[in-house]
Every structure is written in C-alpha cells, then in structure tokens.
Amino acid sequence: MYSSEFCAVLARHPALKDFTSRVTDFLDKHLPEPLTEEAARPPWLGLRKSAAQAGLTGFDLACATVGPGDGRGPAGARDADVVVPPGLERVAQGMAMFLAGRRDCDAREIFSSGHGAMALRYGAPAVAQAVLDGVVNRGELAGVASSEPHSGSDLRGLRTVAVDHGDHLLLSGTKGLVSRVEEAVGFVVFCKVLRPEQAAGMDSDGAALREVPLSALWLPMDSVGVLAESAAPLGLRGWSLGRLHFDAVRVGKDRLLGAPGDGRRIFDAHFSGWRLMMAMVCLGAATASIEETMARTRRRSVGRMSLADIPSVACRLGTAAAEVQAATAWCFSLLERIEKDGEDIDVAACSAAKALATDTSYRAVDIALQLHGSDGYTRHTPMEKRLRDIRGLRIADGPNDTLYSVLAHSLLAATRPSPSLVAQRQA
Incomplete structure (x- = not known):
C-alpha cells in the first residue's frame, strides 16, 4: 500500500502509470524486500547498470538538441522505450526515488542520470555526449564535489581554484566529505576560476576568494592528480564516502559547465x-x-x-x-x-x-x-x-x-x- 499522496500524483498524471509499473517491476526483481543491515549487500553498481539496460537511467532528461549552457538535455538522452511525457521528467524522477526508498535508501543511485544531469544540461557537446554514453547508456555513476572541510555548505567560502592558463585550467584543492568517491567515473566540481595573477595575490585564509563567482566543471576520475581518500560513514554504507584531493589537475577549458561564473x-x-x-x-x-x-x-x-x-x-x-x-x-x-x-x-x-x-x-x-x-x-x-x-x-x-x-x-x-x-x- 503506497502513500495516498503518491497515488494522488498518479491520478493527476495517469501517463506515468506505465513508468511506475516498470520501476516497481525492476525493484521486485532485484530488491524484492526492504534491506536489513545483516542481509548481504546488493551489487549496487551492478543494479544501476541493469537499470541502464532497462532504459531507467535517462528518463529524467528532456529530449532536445542543445548548445552548451542552455539548461536542457542532449538529443537521445532518454531511452525511447521508457515513456515519460515531456514536462513530467522531474515528477517521474521523484516517483522513482520514492519507490527506491521503500526498499532501501542506498537504492537512490539506481535510477536516473543523477548528478550527471548537470554535465548533460550545461556541458559542451563532447562532455555531454561522453556523460550520456557512460552515465545514461552504460549505467556508470557521476558524483558531485562541492563542500569543503573548512566551509561546509558555505558556497562562497570554497577555496578549490582552477587557474586559467589560456588553453587549460589547473585545478587544486580538497573536497569532502563526498559520496561515490570509489564508484563515480567523474565528478561535477564546484570551484573558483582565477587568472594566474589573481591566484598569486590570494591571501592564505581565502578571504578574497569569497568575492570570486562560483564555476563548475566536469572532471573524469582518471585525470592525473586526482586522489580519493575513503572514510567510514555511520549510515548510507552502500556507496563509498570520502575526500577528493586535486593536485594541479590539468583540465581542458571545454570541460567547464556553462561559462566561468555560472x-x-x-x-x-x-x-x-x-x-x-x-x-x-x-x-x-x-x-x-x-x-x-x-x-x-x-x-x-x-x-x-x-x-x-x-x-x-x-x-x-x-x-x-x-x-x-x-x-x-x-x-x-x-x-x-x-x-x-x-x-x-x-x-x-x-x-x-x-x-x-x-x-x-x-x-x-x-x-x-x-x-x-x-x-x-x-x-x-x-x-x-x-x-x-x-x-x-x-x-x-x-x-x-x-x-x-x-x-x-x-x-x-x-x-x-x-x-x-x-x-x-x-x-
């Protein structure tokens, strides 16, 4: 028996009934009962890959041809055999998350494009296509790196910087604690883009960085200079948790999401x-x-x-x-x-x-x-x-x-x- 509010959403949007049935059928097959801590841990990443084969990892993205930074998804981002009517992608994603949570909170990563949606919506065509191929079509996992040990949720206080050297950026800083440090193939990293002379003149406490607008970029985890450090969490143990360290990581400027400052x-x-x-x-x-x-x-x-x-x-x-x-x-x-x-x-x-x-x-x-x-x-x-x-x-x-x-x-x-x-x- 589901929440009456969940049923009310289905009553308002009957076109989503087939979609919710497919999500439920997938869960019934792979996670038939709510999980307990003493049960064997499911192969979460394997389940996500199975969801990709079932067409359940791209339904949250609108089918539209895009240019960089306009906030929509690339053509073909949603598998054609999973029917989510245009304008209901977010509602469908919420329904999938609700159904996943009924089995286990760690099941949240099985469905949809997740944080990869940022790269798909705002990335240059080559970045969007790479994320589409990996995260949506193959069921790989994307992560996000925003908070930092010293600043928590204070976005203006971020000190991770990407120094602009013309044809590339050099990314340095530490992020943590972030989820999926071992499983994700790439991260959306929030940072401050600086000119070399700006970086040279910054104070050690990072006070001047507070006035620099925030930027975002897509960083593959196999980039040279990326180090992942794991930690043991109290809960949500189905996915790894830890810190990311960036040591002068060379990043092409085409990996910026939107424009600097967006x-x-x-x-x-x-x-x-x-x-x-x-x-x-x-x-x-x-x-x-x-x-x-x-x-x-x-x-x-x-x-x-x-x-x-x-x-x-x-x-x-x-x-x-x-x-x-x-x-x-x-x-x-x-x-x-x-x-x-x-x-x-x-x-x-x-x-x-x-x-x-x-x-x-x-x-x-x-x-x-x-x-x-x-x-x-x-x-x-x-x-x-x-x-x-x-x-x-x-x-x-x-x-x-x-x-x-x-x-x-x-x-x-x-x-x-x-x-x-x-x-x-x-x-």
Missing part, C-alpha cells in the same frame, strides 16, 4: 530538484516503515488488547502518517512547479521541503523502531538501517538547519513579490 546558477537549478529527490527517498522509507509497523501492531497484543487498539500507539502512528503525507504532498507539488517554471525555481521552498521531509521521515522511522520493541533495535529489521541512512540525508546536500534558514531569509528579504509560506497548486 556555478551558482547551475548549483541552484540542479540541487533544488536533487534535494527533493533525497526527500522522496526518505519519505519512501518512512512510508514503508509506517506500513510495516501498522501490520505488526495488528498482530501483536498486550494482554487481551491488540497493540493497534492502544490509543497512544494509534496516536503516534497517526501523527507520523499525517506528517509524512503532508511532506510528500509538498515535495511533489514543488516538483510539478519546477516542471512548469523551468529555471525560475523557488530555491528556498525546495530547500525547506527537503529539510522538513527528512526530519519528518526520521521521526516516523524512530516511532516505527520503538513500536517494534527490541526487534526494532536489531539488524534483522530494516528500522535501524533506515534510521542511520536518513540521519545521513539530513546532512547531505546542505544540513537541515541551513536549509530552513534559506526559507526564512527569503521570506524576511521578500525576494519574491508577496511571498506566501505555502504556494497553492494551480488547477
């Missing part, structure tokens, strides 16, 4: 949608947890009373279900608005929605774990793994306190005319 525009356009995708993964896991707990409370009893009939139990489950439904509705509403508004994205609302959804999902799984009793705290139910995984996604792509603040600052600054706290869905 990095913030690219970041906001991509991560507004991507944060909603991570929200949908967590909401899928939370919905599955609530359903599993409801089934358990019907079976279990305290004395002669069914656990489901105890008012405090029903209240906690109902509260969790209501919060998850509300967060799911908001996230899907924002995905529909992104499709309608293009790059005129409400970054603040998308940021806060991701924070709300991951916080809500964490509370829901925590309640589910509690209502499973001692079993919930073991490795043979999915609850403890979900709790650790969702905890990580409350930090990834911007910690939640920061994301709530983005919405507050937007409202206080009134950057949009007559901003409302919740925008209503248009008929």
